[in-house]
Amino acid sequence: MSKTIINIKKSWDGKMGIYRGVLTVILVGSLLGLAGCSAQAAKQKELDEKIAELDKQKELYEKEQKKLEEERLKEEERRKEEERRLAEELKPIDIEILDPNTNEVIKTFNYIRKDLKENEETYEQEIQNWIKELARGTDTTEGYDQRMIPDQLGKDGKIIKGNPRVILEEAELFDKVVAAFAEGGTVELPLYATESGYKEDEASKLDEVVVASFTTYFGGSPDGRNKNIELSTDAINNVIVGIDDYFSFNTTVGPSDAEHGYQKAMEALNGKLVEGIGGGICQTSTTLYNAVDKLAVSYVELHHHSVNVGYISKGRDATVSYGGKDFRFQNTAGVPFLIKATAKSGVLTVELRTSKENSSLIKKGNA
Incomplete structure (x- = not known):
């Protein structure tokens, strides 16, 4: 191998060593970077989980607070309602x-x-x-x-x-x-x-026709009794009884006492004849009863004496006592009528009169 080739080889090996070193550094750095990212991701995940847990706890807390507030409001309303109820009870x-x-x-x-x-x-x-x-x-x-x-x-x-x-x-x-x-x-x-059931413009005509009458006799009675009969007869004379009117003997005649001119006379009381002021007025009420009984009237109150009386047969009398027993009837005869009553010379007569126009319309009774 030539020296040149040897030098080239050494130069190449040197460069490759550098490259390997750089690659190693890069690889190590990459591995370290990957390790760092993994740790970071783990920390981030942990943080996210903690945040989520806190959010969940916050939500639960808010729900609990809301529930408590609702219960407080309900309790407040219950308290107010109880106060209102108590106030109503004590109202x-x-x-x-x-x-x-x-x-x-x-x-x-x-x-x-x-x-x-x-x-x-x-x-x-x-x-x-x-x-x-x-x-x-x-x-x-x-x-x-x-x-x-x-x-x-x-x-x-x-x-x-x-x-x-x-x-x-x-x-x-x-x-x-x-x-x-x-x-x-x-x-x-x-x-x-x-008000009375008649027209004032017909009052002057009510004495035209006698539709019922009855007479009793009191001749020979003591002066006191005679006076009492005369006073009570005058009291009912010319009285107008309108349609459906209620007539009361006691109310019409008034108190039969000394202050009103009535005198002492014998009267029936508890089955006995005793002396009292106003004795005799029952003959007036009895005579009136027997007259109105001939018309279709309705009786409200009617009483008989506890003893027999000489001026009328048994069961045909009508006893009265001011403040006590009364003779009352309602005019259901269909027309108004006038009571004409006289007591003279021992003769007591009660006539019931009405107008000619009404005479054909009046309803009669059974007497």
Whole structure:
């Protein structure tokens, strides 16, 4: 081998050594780089997992917080609802009863809602009792129910006005008060007034025709009894009884006491004849009863004496006592009529009259 070739070979080997060194460096560097990237990726993955875990924990935390807030709000609402319920239970219920005629409050019921609810039946019974007394009155107070005081013809032929029939509708008032248990308020008395069922322009004609009459006799009676008969007869004379009117003997005649001119006379009391003021007026009520019994009237109240009386047969009498037993009827004969009553010389006569036009329309009774 020539020296030149040997030199070339050495030069080549030297270069190849350099190349191998460089390649080794590059390879080692690449391996180191790959190792570094792998570690970096592992760290990044670990970091990403930790971040994901934190996000998950954050989400759970936020959900838990939201749940707690919702429960807090619900609890707050429950608390407020309980406060509202307690406030409702303790809410005062005031019910005012108003008289429409005077616009005055005549009664106020004060309740607590809880107590009212728990004792409703008891309070309803108390209200029913109160309404009954309010309508019908008591021994010391006058009720709202008022019997009709009928109109009457004066001696001059002019109408003397009485008073209408007034009824306090008890069931209606009760229903209104109970309905007010819910929120309280004002309840107006349901008062209904009924005027006499006739036309004023026909009053002057009501004495044209006698449609029924009856007579009893009191001759020989003591002066006191005679006077009482005359006074009570005058009281019912010229009274107008309209269609569907309710007539009350006691209300029309009034108190039969000394203050009103009535005198002492014998009267039936508890099966015995005793002396009392006003004795004799039952003959007037009896004579009226036997006259109206000939018409188609409806009896509201009718009582017989506890003893036999001499002026009428048994069972045909009508005893009365102011503040007690009364003789009452409703005119269901279909037309208005006029009561004409006279008591003179021992003869007591009651006539029922009406106009010629009405005489053919009036309904007769069975008597």
